[in-house]
Amino acid sequence: MWAGIARRCLVSIPVCLAASLLVFFLLEAAPGEPVQYLSDPEASAEAAREQAGVFGYFDPMPVRLWRWIENTITFDFGRSILDGRPVRDKVFEALPHTLLLSGVSLILGFALGIAIALISAWRPRGALDLFISASGVAIASVPVFWMGTWAVAWFAAEWKWFPTGGDVAIDAMVEPGWHAADRIYHLILPAGILILVTSVQVARFTRAALLATLREEFIQSARARGASRARVLLGHALPASLHSTVALFGLSIPWLIGGSAVVEYIFNYPGTGRLFIEAMKRRDYPVVCAAVIMLSFMAVLGNALADALAIRFDPRAEDRPNV
Amino acid sequence: MFNFTILRRDPRVWFAGGVLFIFAAAGLLAPWIAPFDPAANLGREKLSLVSPGWEHWFGTDLESRDVLSRMLFGARTSLATAACAVGAAVSLGTLIGIIAGAGGRLLDRALMSVADLFLGIPGIVLLLAAGAFLGKGQWTLILVLSLTFWMRSARLVRSEVVIMMNREFVLAARGLGVAQPAILWRHVLPHVIGPAIVSATLGVGGVLAAEATLSFLGFGIPEPAPSWGRMIQSGMEQISHGWWVSLFPAAAISLCVASANLLGDAFNEARAT
Numbered sequence: 001m002w003a004g005i006a007r008r009c010l011v012s013i014p015v016c017l018a019a020s021l022l023v024f025f026l027l028e029a030a031p032g033e034p035v036q037y038l039s040d041p042e043a044s045a046e047a048a049r050e051q052a053g054v055f056g057y058f059d060p061m062p063v064r065l066w067r068w069i070e071n072t073i074t075f076d077f078g079r080s081i082l083d084g085r086p087v088r089d090k091v092f093e094a095l096p097h098t099l100l101l102s103g104v105s106l107i108l109g110f111a112l113g114i115a116i117a118l119i120s121a122w123r124p125r126g127a128l129d130l131f132i133s134a135s136g137v138a139i140a141s142v143p144v145f146w147m148g149t150w151a152v153a154w155f156a157a158e159w160k161w162f163p164t165g166g167d168v169a170i171d172a173m174v175e176p177g178w179h180a181a182d183r184i185y186h187l188i189l190p191a192g193i194l195i196l197v198t199s200v201q202v203a204r205f206t207r208a209a210l211l212a213t214l215r216e217e218f219i220q221s222a223r224a225r226g227a228s229r230a231r232v233l234l235g236h237a238l239p240a241s242l243h244s245t246v247a248l249f250g251l252s253i254p255w256l257i258g259g260s261a262v263v264e265y266i267f268n269y270p271g272t273g274r275l276f277i278e279a280m281k282r283r284d285y286p287v288v289c290a291a292v293i294m295l296s297f298m299a300v301l302g303n304a305l306a307d308a309l310a311i312r313f314d315p316r317a318e319d320r321p322n323v
Numbered sequence: 324m325f326n327f328t329i330l331r332r333d334p335r336v337w338f339a340g341g342v343l344f345i346f347a348a349a350g351l352l353a354p355w356i357a358p359f360d361p362a363a364n365l366g367r368e369k370l371s372l373v374s375p376g377w378e379h380w381f382g383t384d385l386e387s388r389d390v391l392s393r394m395l396f397g398a399r400t401s402l403a404t405a406a407c408a409v410g411a412a413v414s415l416g417t418l419i420g421i422i423a424g425a426g427g428r429l430l431d432r433a434l435m436s437v438a439d440l441f442l443g444i445p446g447i448v449l450l451l452a453a454g455a456f457l458g459k460g461q462w463t464l465i466l467v468l469s470l471t472f473w474m475r476s477a478r479l480v481r482s483e484v485v486i487m488m489n490r491e492f493v494l495a496a497r498g499l500g501v502a503q504p505a506i507l508w509r510h511v512l513p514h515v516i517g518p519a520i521v522s523a524t525l526g527v528g529g530v531l532a533a534e535a536t537l538s539f540l541g542f543g544i545p546e547p548a549p550s551w552g553r554m555i556q557s558g559m560e561q562i563s564h565g566w567w568v569s570l571f572p573a574a575a576i577s578l579c580v581a582s583a584n585l586l587g588d589a590f591n592e593a594r595a596t
Contacts (some may be wrong), residue, residue, distance in 0.1 A: 018440050026453055074333050141581035143532050146555065146573045153562040183369045258445030262536060277540060280451055296444045303443055 002180055004241045005308040013057040019296040020072040023289055024065060033223060077290040082095040082282060090275060098271035102260045112195060113202025114245060118233060136200045144259050147193050148266035155189060162189045165268030190267040198252060205248050209241035243314035250306030256298035259287035324517045329593040336589050339582035346579055348419030350398035359389035361549050363394040375567050382567040393549040394572055400550040404465055404528045411469035413523045417515060424484025425507055438474040446471050452532060454542050468530050476522035480515045484495050487511050517594050525587035528580040535576050551576050
């Protein structure tokens with residue numbers, strides 16, 4: 001088992017490198033002169049070209065490619081065009097915020113999703129189950145950014161139940177006890193949306209797995225031995241169905257990181273996703289490159305961890321190729 | 324391909340198919356049924372942000388434009404973009420899936436690793452990065468969307484091809500000396516149309532939502548073409564005193580996404596194997 005887990009983690013290293021190559025070739029394919037983004041917009045064309053020469057823009061492609069790989073490994077993408085701060089600092093400052101937001105949403109989203117699936121499977125095709133399934137379809141079809149903006153408009157701006165954005169209020173920074181509480185207070189809305197969206201997917205998957213398990217013979221024999229409905233569901237069906245939920249874990253990580261980028265942007269939450277979108281809007285390309293690579297690395301590593309978890313839960317997963 | 328008896332009895336097919344049909348018809352007929360010019364400022368200052376009523380069913384936006392008319396033309400832009408992107412993505416995915424499934428072990432490994440790589444990167448990140456570096460415009464958007472949505476159909480088609488390649492009729496054709504391209508075209512392709520259709524219907528929802536998200540972030544189809552995503556984005560700024568500007572296009576997107584997903588689920592369950 002440990003060998004399988006180690007192999008999954010090792011495999012993610014070339015995948016990370018390949019992700020970085022993808023970004024490199026996107027940059028290469030970009031039309032126009034990237035020179036214009038790399039220097040002062042008011043500089044003359046000649047000065048811009050000279051500047052570009054310093055950056056090594058006119059070096060042959062393999063040289064640039066090698067430098068790119070070097071930069072990726074050392075995670076050194078130079079300085080932000082906007083404020084001149086090292087890109088690495090900006091990204092690593094934002095990282096813990098994203099990890100907190102997506103970590104909380106992932107764990108609570110899965111917990112809530114499993115709980116909802118259990119309620120659905122209590123009486124399959126019953127009124128409650130149908131209601132839950134229908135609301136699931138409805139919630140899954142509403143764009144995340146739309147939910148986020150309405151939550152800000154009503155819960156925060158109109159009714160003032162929650163802050164409109166940010167990660168912590170300035171006056172809460174000085175008092176240590178209040179500090180943590182205020183951070184949680186700021187997390188409720190953005191995390192709530194991600195939890196809701198995640199739990200819908202998880203509930204759908206887990207319910208299907210539970211219903212499939214409930215048709216098996218060992219469930220029938222448990223019922224025949226007089227096990228209560230709760231005991232059959234929690235003690236027999238759930239453990240046998242959870243492996244498919246765990247398999248969903250890996251698939252939902254890239255998706256969740258993408259979703260949290262949008263949510264971070266709406267709630268002005270200082271994570272990597274917002275950094276990325278803001279940098280895109282202002283054409284701060286060094287930051288864009290670093291953020292794309294960081295977000296992809298997070299997704300790939302999260303995937304590898306989820307695979308490891310899947311092997312822990314279901315040893316059969318070890319022989320299965322990826323996904 | 325599909326069990327049509329099951330499909331015909333499925334209420335989801337009728338509901339979702341009907342919704343998508345109505346939206347597509349509305350988009351196609353927009354120039355004839357739209358009550359106002361979608362781009363025209365209806366002039367008078369007092370027509371800015373009129374709430375829904377008899378004159379303007381869905382109200383007007385900040386620039387005094389009729390929301391319903393803009394939505395009808397937006398259906399055109401959004402659905403056409405989604406259809407083109409999904410068509411391109413599923414064709415690409417089917418092609419890659421067939422090559423991977425029939426082209427031998429090495430090619431299979433290589434192509435599926437590329438698919439895994441694309442799947443592993445958060446979709447919105449891939450979309451935004453590609454969009455930023457490749458520039459704006461409707462065709463670029465379609466290209467970028469199709470580049471981020473081909474993986475699932477490739478995987479589905481590939482697993483189907485792998486099964487088909489070992490079925491008796493394919494082995495028999497090979498034994499009779501039929502060339503590989505002919506086997507793939509005549510005997511394998513008809514069997515992968517089912518999974519391709521399933522991934523296409525499920526993909527429509529994803530592409531519509533992605534297009535709206537990109538427009539919301541300011542990287543979608545540029546003005547003046549009215550797209551639903553762009554309408555939501557412009558309505559967001561007046562959300563507290565003009566909820567209708569963004570609510571109706573958002574409802575349209577949600578309804579289409581939900582219908583596409585329901586239809587995809589129904590097709591998936593009715594797949595005859």
